Amino acid sequence: MVHSMTAFARQAHDDDWGSLQIELRSVNQRYLEPHFRLPESLRDLEPLFREALRTRLARGKVECSLRFDPARDDGGLAVSRERLAELARALAEVRDAVPDAPMPDALALLDHPGVLESQGPDLDTIKAAAVALFQATLDDLIAGRAREGDKLAGLIRERLAAVNGQVAEVRRLMPQILARQRALLLERLESVKAELDPQRLEAELTLIAQKADVDEELDRLATHVAEVERQLTQKGPVGRRLDFLMQELNREANTLSSKSVVASTTRCAVELKVLIEQMREQIQNIE
Template structure:
């Protein structure tokens, strides 16, 4: 079955001469895709690329991506990003011109600005290339983890679907007996009351009793929804929202069946159906 969970976690690492990159990706259930990134300054410019790559792989889930960059000890002093420093100086001139009297920052203030010091990261292109490759590897592992978890979800949902089918079959087999008992009970009450009804009126009363106890439509719809859930589980691509809707429909039919119940056996089946459907609904919340 092609079912992917939204819950998964992976941690990958890449050690190079210039630095060690570590990436943790954590995914939990969410109605839509909600990516968040925690990136070191050297990788800030990669966020649009990473976000786009993530959206191409996943449709739903809250996905937290945390990069850590530990620079290798090269024995060299941190380099100053002169281009960025020039941009800061130009911006400061505009601020001081537009807002006279603004205090100028000290040299130490400028050095403390993110991006001014390279902190030993000489080869930014190499770092970014390694980060992109590591992110692709992490997405591969996350997708595999979501698929493995999805197999477990599908197995649990299928097990409950089998239970729903058994309960529906049990109620269906019981209905002729229930309807006959209701008919006999009505005739017995009329006999005890020594009430005589004309045949047409009697037939109308019997039809009314049969209609009140008839749950054939509900049972048919339950079977149809079960088959639709099975079909959806086998389809490729995201399916969580559709499955959630089907759980609502299953629960609606189970409630109607419960309201029409006339004997303890069908009441027990209706309660069991609600339990099975609720268990499925809880699992469906994690399906992508």
């Protein structure tokens, strides 16, 4: 199944301790390029999120934004009696050693690390909720990329059908083109009343036919179209293969154009190039 690299997903989770909201946004990029905006308290989740993206996505620039809003009633603050007792013992030793040393006031004691403890929710609980929410949002993002990929595949198939139509048209015109070229050459010879050896005339006509013969190019165009169709049904990333096939299709269209001897085949070659370029633009968004 074809997946697009362009999608957006957002999910939120509310709990007694507050709310979480995650947004994932992806656009086309040659490689996988994740970017994260996480709150400091949840910053250590980034490696886990990065690995999840690397496991499930192959290409695309992915922006991940995580927002955490704690509940207003977060349980307040409490004094750690154990930490405060340790600090008091240390201050007593300082007083014994340096009697004139100024002692800190109550606010300074509270400002000491570890004396005040938050009575809010367990951070591990919040992290577990954030991880679950990220996985659910990533599922939504991948589903969105799949839906968009289906649309891109449909557009590409429409143009593949048009390419096959142009190939069929050139095949239909080839007998008329060769006959017209032969008739034009004979008319020119007749107009100048040139006398040409029959063998030389046949050699010239054969050379013209060879230059105008594009069966090989038409066969390769049909082969590449079939391979594009096959790639559209494959599992996993196919964007790079499709891009390569567009290059091959364009090469054959250029050769067809260079061999064109009448306006009808030139028009077909131009139309082929337009169709191939339209497919190439769509393929830039395919993973």
